[in-house]
Amino acid sequence: MWADEAALDAARRRLDEWESSLAERAARATTLSERLQALTGVATSCDRMIEVTVDSSGLLTDLRLDERIRQRSAAHTARQIMETTRAAHADLLKRLTETTTEALGNNDPTGRALIDSYQRRLGSDESAPDAQR
Numbered sequence: 001m002w003a004d005e006a007a008l009d010a011a012r013r014r015l016d017e018w019e020s021s022l023a024e025r026a027a028r029a030t031t032l033s034e035r036l037q038a039l040t041g042v043a044t045s046c047d048r049m050i051e052v053t054v055d056s057s058g059l060l061t062d063l064r065l066d067e068r069i070r071q072r073s074a075a076h077t078a079r080q081i082m083e084t085t086r087a088a089h090a091d092l093l094k095r096l097t098e099t100t101t102e103a104l105g106n107n108d109p110t111g112r113a114l115i116d117s118y119q120r121r122l123g124s125d126e127s128a129p130d131a132q133r
Contacts, residue, residue, distance in 0.1 A: 029110075032103040039099065041092025045084045052081065052088040056096075058122045060085065089122040 040061070041054045049069045053062035069077055097115050104111035 028103055032100065035099050035103070036096060039092060039095050041088040041090070041095065043084045043087030043091055045080050047080075050077075050080050050084045052084045054085070054088045054092055056092070058089055058092060086123070093118055093122055 037056050039056045041058070042051070044051045049066040049072075051062070051064040052060065055061045063081070065077075072080075093115075096118050100111045100114055
């Protein structure tokens, strides 16, 4: 009977540890989700005439144009806005990667899948030479 009771106690401890582990993971996931929702990406063109802000989904939330932009062609301005937006996406991806790695660690498969998903959606084009993050 003692052996059965010891095995039962060991099983209870394992279940308690498992439950605690699940609760901890759920809490970390909730915290991470809240932090990711609050992230933004920001970039400024090299000439400082354009500043772009994107939200956690990569959607444009703010666009600031210096008055001097009027001296440029519309095509040039459009290219700079697109380049600066790509740089803001890269900034968002960098922040998301840092936040996810901090919360889940480097080797967490869920964290890696999350980062990969954002990379596919936002693009990981680092070739935005005319914009600063």
